[in-house]
Amino acid sequence: MIAKIYKNPYIRFILFGVLAAMVPTLADWGVIRFGTITTLTQVIYFGIAALGLNLLLGYSGSISLGTAGFMGLGAYIAAYVLSDLNMSFLLGILIAILVPTAIGILVGLVSLRISGLYLAIATLCVSEILLESFRQATDITGGMSGKRTSFPSIFGYTFDRASTFIFLVAVLVLVMILTYNLVNSHLGRAFNAMRGSEVAAQAMGVNLLKYRLIAFALATAYAGLAGALCAYYIRAVSPTQWSLNLSLLCLAAVVIGGFRSIYGTVLGAFVVWAVPDLFLKRLPIIGDNPAIPFIFNGVLIIVVIMFYPHGLVHITHDARKLLNKLKKRGKGDADA
Amino acid sequence: MHNTVTLPEGCILSVENLSMHFGGLKAVDDLSFAVKEREIFGLIGPNGAGKTTVFNCITQFYRPKEGRILFNAGRKGESLRPMNLVGLPVHRIIRLGMVRTFQNVEVIKELSLIDNVLIGAHIKFKATVLEQALKLPRARREEKAISEKAVEALDFLGIADRKDLLAGGQPYGVLKKVELARTLMSEPRLIIMDEPAAGLNDSETDALAQSIRKIRDTFGCAVLLVEHDMRLVMDVCDRICAISFGKFLALGTAREIQTSKLVQEAYLGEEEE
Ligand SMILES: Nc1ncnc2c1ncn2[C@@H]1O[C@H](COP(=O)(O)OP(=O)(O)OP(=O)(O)O)[C@@H](O)[C@H]1O
Ligand SMILES: [Mg+2]
Secondary structure, three states: OHHHHHHOHHHHHHHHHHHHHOHHHHHHOOOOOHHHHHHHHHHHHHHHHHHHHHHHHHHHOOOOOOHHHHHHHHHHHHHHHHHHOOOOHHHHHHHHHHHHHHHHHHHHHHHOOOOOHHHHHHHHHHHHHHHHHHHHOHHHHOHHHOEEOOOOEEOOEEOOHHHHHHHHHHHHHHHHHHHHHHHOOHHHHHHHHHHHOHHHHHHOOOOHHHHHHHHHHHHHHHHHHHHHHHHHHHOEEOHHHHOHHHHHHHHHHHHHHOOOOHHHHHHHHHHHHHHHHHOHHHOOOHHHOOOHHHHHHHHHHHHHHHHOOOOOOHHHHHHHHHHHHHHHHHHHHHHO | OOOOOOOOOOEEEEEEEEEEEEOOEEEEEEEEEEEEOOOEEEEEOOOOOOHHHHHHHHOOOOOOOEEEEEEEEOOOOOOOEEEEOOOOOHHHHHHHOEEEOOOOOOOOOOOEHHHHHHHOOHHHOOOOHHHHHOOOHHHHHHHHHHHHHHHHHHHHOOOHHHOOOEHHHOOHHHHHHHHHHHHHOOOOOEEEEEOOOOOOOHHHHHHHHHHHHHHHHHHOOEEEEEOOOHHHHHHHOOEEEEEEOOEEEEEEOHHHHHOOHHHHHHHHHHOOO
16 A cells, blocks of 8 residues: 555655754754755756756656856846736746746757757757847846846745755656646657657658657746746846856757656756755865866766766666665575 | 548558659559458569558558548548548558558567567557556556557467567567568558568468458458568468559469469569579
């Protein structure tokens, strides 16, 4: 009975959320530092963007280097709706999803006839154009000095750091569940078909252009949402956040965590955004060197691609296999 | 209707004066033949004769410059609309009731067998992205109903017990069956098979011959197949068209083709019997 409940994927997602939501409490008890909450929040919102990228890259097989630009767009929109228009942050999140998605669809319509390296360059250009607009549109974005906003509030309750974190965890779990549903439906199969065999996909009636566009639109929607969450937690948006570096880190999270794995993507985001902050910086001698996170991620990507092409998420699987083997061998020895 | 056409009486597919060039190479040269409803029709020819190219022209993977591909379009239970397929997008073809397999099996390694078969039912799913994300009733209902049909299709080919295994680790013979099962999902009226017996051993080939007949008899569809295994071709095909260097050689029953001088010469030129 309990095993059956535990095997239910939805219950697992919720369990994961409940565990993650305890982080602020742990900080209150002094088990972890308060700074850790901020680090883990990064894992959440960037992890959401990485999940979108995994849909695009891992499932549908198209690449994008434009994640950061669309995330930035979402962040500015969210801040604008809350602080300038004084409207509900929920509306802010909705618009921060819809506008980047609409722009993403327009971009996709022109650029998705190309693929591979050219698509990577095209999406990078779009991202850079967005970034430049953030710098120039000073009236709305505050230009280089950035834009301030506040913690969201609802029904007279204003979120604080801890409750925003819990809200973000809830959104992450929701996104994980929606993603799980999508990849296990015919949309997910069409993406897989497209990546696995374009000819088979076409022969089975998959309109490549349409489904590439859907994948691209989903990835921008996730990025827009991620940007909005980021804006509401940090309460400040500035152009320096949305550089190519961020897009590459999202890519790293997907590669390191595991293509086509939901938990893997979150794990990848944890490795990319939390491990350097939480562990590497504490190391003696090398910890102070600002280059360490970059070197760590770079080396990790190479190691994963070479030795662990399915991503770190498979470590648990392989470890279990190894354990079973050892157990069996142990038993064999005992029998002998 | 911009392309009202008429097919020869009782035919589902009519290839008319088809030519296809690759640079200077004439891969298909003024070829014509017609496949009747519910017929098992073989297309044979030596290596490089242009058989796969003909299939790619029929299914619009290639756009032939000359010739017409007339098809009596309509899936099972739909009214029939004769039309010229030339110029249609590839992904439209399956909706018209024609589906194909590939010479080098094209399955998705990372998916289970049943998911591979379900890809063949792509056109049958109606739920929107939002309905799928939220698993609303319609999405859940059609996923369940169509999955059941996929199991039936796998069962039809005798591999239902492997339905949840990944395609990646499966032997070639099983993957060929998966491709066949996949074609059944769209309720086609014409199935095009490119070398279904390639890579199969003798007993597997015999089983395949039975499956092909069973598919025709059960689903009432026509089958157009390319095959090098003469035993299979002569065994299952009602009629056979032989081509060489893209050109028409002969058309007739198995016996007529076997005794055709032109066909014998074409094959003798390639391999000594
Ligand atoms: N996309 C292409 N570009 C250039 N040449 C091609 C292309 N496709 C096929 N050809 C050429 O056209 C000719 C016919 O090829 P095709 O694959 O249709 O032969 P086939 O009868 O299917 O042969 P096989 O029995 O070996 O499968 C060959 O000479 C081949 O090299
Ligand atoms: Mg061929």
